[in-house]
Amino acid sequence: MKKLMLLMAAALPLLATAQDDLVKKLDNNKSDSAKKAFTFTKVIDLGTTSVKNQASSGTCWSYSTNSFVESEMIRMGKTPVQLSQIFTAHCVYKDKAVSYVRMHGDFSWGDGGECHDVINMYQKYGAMPQEVYTGLNYGTSKNKFGEMQAVLKGMLDAIVKNPNGKLTSSWNKAFNAVLDAYLGPxxxxxxxxxxxxTPRTFADQVVGINPADYVEISSFTDMPYYKKSLLMVQDNWAMQKVYNVKMDDITTIIDNALKNGYTVAWATDVSEKYFSWKNGVAFVPEKDWEDMEEADQKALFNGPKTERKITPEMRQKAFENYETTDDHGMHIVGMAKDQTGKEYYIVKNSWGEKNDYKGYIYVSKAYVQYKTTAFLLHKNAIPSNLRSKMNIEVNG
Known part of the structure; x- marks a missing residue:
């Protein structure tokens, strides 16, 4: 997922600051009284590891889905391991480079990825603990990918220009050497x-998940329901297909997962004014921001509000006209109710703990129905009637 397409579109060098810019932008959507105005009571609170900070890197997809894998270890009765998010990212960039060159550069490049990339890299390459592979090989204490990605992109673009008339056998070795120089071999x-x-034996013997058990899901009106269709977002460099379900099925599936002890890796749009990272709340007000009176804008987070009724047509339109973009990946780990009884999902983020809920945000079901681009979970977490429609066999 890209952090915020509108912030990143201007030029590749902005990759270095896009994550920081997004957090600053969302920090502006705040009210000093917001935490006092919302009273959340946890209903489901599933096991997870500590909140991390992806810093100046677009690796939300790796942080969120590796956090999901860590919670899967907890669910399975294992002691969770803090997994290396940058090991996964390193593997993705290596494989993505091959696709970029084969597509003659007509392909998305950058930090971004999707939930399925973590599972795919786990299956292909394995996993490593964070303490063994931090990816900090370039003189900083936090991820700062701007220079690296500018160098890698420039290198790949020079390769696809094909100045020798045909590619040499060395380009891939040269690319991987630069990647190793920045992230570490x-x-x-x-x-x-x-x-x-080895990364393989660590994944198999310590982490112990089965990649075949995980499925990715979305909802679009222009694709057949309960079949697999291509996920049409820029960072789906693997060209992976996902199961397409009806809009209401999104929250039905997530609810069933949480009630049965399963967490969910979640890809979504976070560019809306009603997604407030500082306040730790996201919901869908009845009116769009530009249609609100100034007083209503200022009071947006001064307590629970009546939400807009989301329809499949509304969701589809927002995706097609770029209102909904594939911005960010997070981890749904529980459910709560506000003081009016309305349900929210408890969502773990990867922007550190500098918000009102120490790295977590409460997201309404209407927001999830409206702004989800995809989500990933264990297939056993899907209700049996929907699994049957999707022709997914459950594990015993």
């Missing part, structure tokens, strides 16, 4: 808690 073996592993 991935060790073939490493020692963790006194035992030697």
């Amino acid at each position: 991935i060790p073939e073996t490493f020692t963790w808690k006194g035992k030697e592993y």
Whole structure:
């Protein structure tokens, strides 16, 4: 997912600051009284690891879905491991470069990815603990990918210009050497808690999830329901298909997952004025921001509001006219109610703890129905009637 397409579109060098710009932009949607005005009571609060900070990198997809995998370890009765998000990103950039060159550069490049990329890289390459592979190989204490991505993009564009008349056998080695220089080479073996592993054996023996158990879902009116269709967003560089369900099924599936102990990796749009990171609240007001009176805008987060009724047509239109873009990935870990009894999802973010809820945000079901671009979860978490429609076999 891209953090915010409107902020990133101007030029590649903005990749370095796009994440920071987005957080600053969303921090402006705040009210000093917001936390006092909303009273949230947790109904479901599932196990998760600590909040992380992706810093100046567009790796939300890796942070959120690796957090999801960590919660899967908890659900399975395992001691969770803080997984290396940048190991996954390193693997994606290596594979994405091959696709970029094969497509003669007519392909999305950048930090972005999708929930399924974490599962795909886990299946192909394995996993590593964060303490073994931080990806901080370029003199900073936090991710700062702007220079790296500008160099990698320039290198790939020079390669696809094909100045020799045909590609050499060295371009891929050269690209990977630059990637290693910035993020650090991935060790073939490493020692963790006194035992030697490869990324493959660590994934199989310690993490222990089965990649075949996870499915990705979205909802579009122009695709057949309960079938797989291509996820038409820029960062789906793997050209992966997802299950297409009806809009109401989105929250039905997520509710069923949470009630049965499963968390959810969630891709969404966060560019709306009614997504407030500082306040830790997101919902869909009855009126669009530009149609509100100034007083209503200022009072947007001074307590629960009546929400707009979301329809499949409204959702589709927002996606088609770029109101809904594939901005960000987060991790749904529970459910809460406000003082009026309205339900919200408890969502873990990867922007550190500098908001009113120490890294978490409460998101209404209407927002999730309206702004979800895709979500990923264990197939057993899907209600049986929907699994049947999707021809998904459940594990015993």
